[in-house]
Amino acid sequence: MKLKEPISHLLRQLQYVLDGxxxxxxxxxxxxxxxxxxxxxxRHILEFFIELNQGYLSGIVNYDNRVRNRxxxxxxxFAIQTLLEIADGLDKPDxxxxxxxxxxxxxxxxxxxxxxxxRELVYNLExxxxxxxxxxxxVNAVAELEIPESFGVxxxxxxxxxxxxx
Numbered sequence: 001m002k003l004k005e006p007i008s009h010l011l012r013q014l015q016y017v018l019d020g021x022x023x024x025x026x027x028x029x030x031x032x033x034x035x036x037x038x039x040x041x042x043r044h045i046l047e048f049f050i051e052l053n054q055g056y057l058s059g060i061v062n063y064d065n066r067v068r069n070r071x072x073x074x075x076x077x078f079a080i081q082t083l084l085e086i087a088d089g090l091d092k093p094d095x096x097x098x099x100x101x102x103x104x105x106x107x108x109x110x111x112x113x114x115x116x117x118x119r120e121l122v123y124n125l126e127x128x129x130x131x132x133x134x135x136x137x138x139v140n141a142v143a144e145l146e147i148p149e150s151f152g153v154x155x156x157x158x159x160x161x162x163x164x165x166x
Contacts, residue, residue: 003121004090006155010128011087013151017135018042018076018083020145026076030138038138039073041131046072046079048127049086052120055097061120062100062110094118129154 018026021038029035047066055061072079094117100110133152139145 003118003125007090007121007125007128008087010125010132011083013148014042014045014128014132014135015080015083017139017145017147017151018080021076021139021143023074023076025139025142026079027074028142030141032141033134033138036134036138037073038135038142039076039079041135041138042076042079043069043073045128045131046082046086048124050082052117052124053086053089055120056092056095056117059096060098060100061115062102064100064102064110090121092117126154 018038026039026042027037029037033041047068048063051063051066052061072082097115097117097120099113099115099120101113102108102110129152136147136152139147
C-alpha cells in the first residue's frame with residue numbers, strides 16, 4: 001500500500017523525537033501551546049489511528065468518541081509502544097466505512113459520511129503532520145533536541161521547497 005511508507009516514516013520521526021525527551025519534558029505544559037504538552041499532542045495523533053483501526057473492524061469511525069488514554073500522554077515509553085503497534089497494523093485492504101461526525105450541541109446525532117479506509121489514512125497522515133508541527137514548537141520550548149528538518153512539514157511543502165531551491 002502506497003500510504004504505509006509515508007505514515008511509517010512520520011511515525012519513525014515521531015519516535016525519534018520522543019526518544020530524545022525525558023518523561024518530564026514529554027509531559028511538561030508549554031505556554032505557547034496554551035498549556036498543552038507534547039504528550040497530549042502525541043496522544044491525540046495516536047488515538048485517531050487507534051479509532052480508525054477499531055472503525056475498520058466495525059465499519060464505523062467516530063473520532064469524536066475515541067477513548068482518551070491518559071497513559072499515552074504521560075508515559076512516553078507506552079506512547080512509543082502504541083506507535084509501533086499502529087505502524088504494524090497499517091497494511092489493510094481498502095474497504096468502505098461510515099464516518100460519524102459530531103458537530104453542534106451534545107444532543108445532536110452524529111452526521112454520517114461515507115468514506116473508506118484509504119481516505120481516512122490520508123486524513124490521519126495530514127492530521128499527524130499538523131500535530132507534529134505543534135510538537136516541534138513544544139519540544140523546542142522544553143528541550144535542546146535536534147529535530148529533523150522535515151518534522152511537522154507537509155510533503156507538498158517539502159516538494160515546493162525543493163523545487164524552489166533548484
